[in-house]
Amino acid sequence: MNIDWTTFALEIVNFLALVWILQRFLYRPVMDTLRARREGVERTLAEARASEQRARALQVQFEDRLAEWNREKTAARVALEAEFGRERARRLEEIEQECREEKARHAAVEAHHARELQRDLETRALAQARRFTAALLARLATPALEERLVELLLADLGSLGEQQVRGLRDALADPAASVRVTSAFVLDEALRARITDALSERLGTRLSPRFEQDPALLAGLRVSLGPWHLQLDLADEANAFDGAARHGD
């Protein structure tokens, strides 16, 4: 149990040197590695926690945005429904207006068609009346009837207005104007003389009319004074149906 003081001292030095060696080559590198690994784990955990916090923040933000979006959606839906109601009312009003206009237009067209139809019916009725009248007058046309018509014409001549008489006189003032009397039947001399006298007396000048025959008159007389015509014949009366039908009255 002796102590060798040299060994004692050297062992102290050796142990302190071993402490330094192990501190440099074992404890420090291993602890640094462990510390780095721990820091890495803590860093990863911190990043994970930060990611979790960000995710939660995003979740909260998303929920807020979702709620806000729902509110906006509800408000937009209400506004849309109101706008839709207004638009529908406006469109209904437009459609009703268009319907009214279309109805009015249709009524106008219908009225026009009715007038056209009535006019056409009247025209055809007048045409039928003319054909009937012409046929009837053709059967009634006789020299006696023509003589009676001449009487009526001469009576009408006496009732002409002064302005019309003055127009006839102005027409006879033209040297190229001629007086022509056309009848459906041959007039006898007495009747021709009465006609000549009546015209000359009414116009204030002696006339020498030229008498002609036109069976198309059916019965009656036509007196041509230049551009003027005085006539009373059945053909003209029958043609009056056509004129009435063409003018709608």
Place this chain on the structure above:
Amino acid sequence: MEELEVLFRLGPFGITRTVVGTWGIMLVLGLGCRLATLRLSVERPGLLQTALEGIVQTIHGAIASVLPEHPDRLLPFVGTLWLFAVFANLLGLIPGLHAPTGDLSTTAALAVLVFLSVHWFGIRASGWRRYLHHYVAPSPILLPFHVLGEFSRTLALAIRLFGNIMSLEMAALLVLLVAGFLVPVPILMLHVIEALVQAFIFGMLALIYIAGGMQSVADRESPTPPPTGNTP
């Protein structure tokens, strides 16, 4: 007990087998740790690195369980005590080699270092005035007993390790001389267990002494009782 022969001399110093064995341990530990820690990986530790980290973390955890505030500060000294004691105790198992801890000079040197480290870490932790004050607390009458306790536990620390390792080697030698070739094998297995246990006891006692010195002032201000250095 025979006196260790001097193998060679370095100037005035006679180098014994104990010192040579210690140098061998230093060489093995130094080179081994240097080579093992050349390529430490944070992400993919290998088998050897995992073993090294396990050893260091075990020592660090043992220190932290006794002194949670300063495990990093005590790791080099206490960890080296444990590793050196394990290798020094087991070195005697190799035929022809001598366990350095079977020499009272080595265990005394370690005990003196523990004795000094107790005061060194204690003064660093609480200041020399407050540290020395605990020797006269709670009464100055206890000062001689404190001083006697300091020296006696240091002496016990040195004698305990020396006696156990020396006796193990002596017993193995006697059994080898008396019995046949394979008979000492159980004794050698007992030697391994005893070497590990003695290394653990030596390091743990040193840790408890140091922790007691560091916490001697703080413990008087806190209700927690200080760790006591019971002798096994």
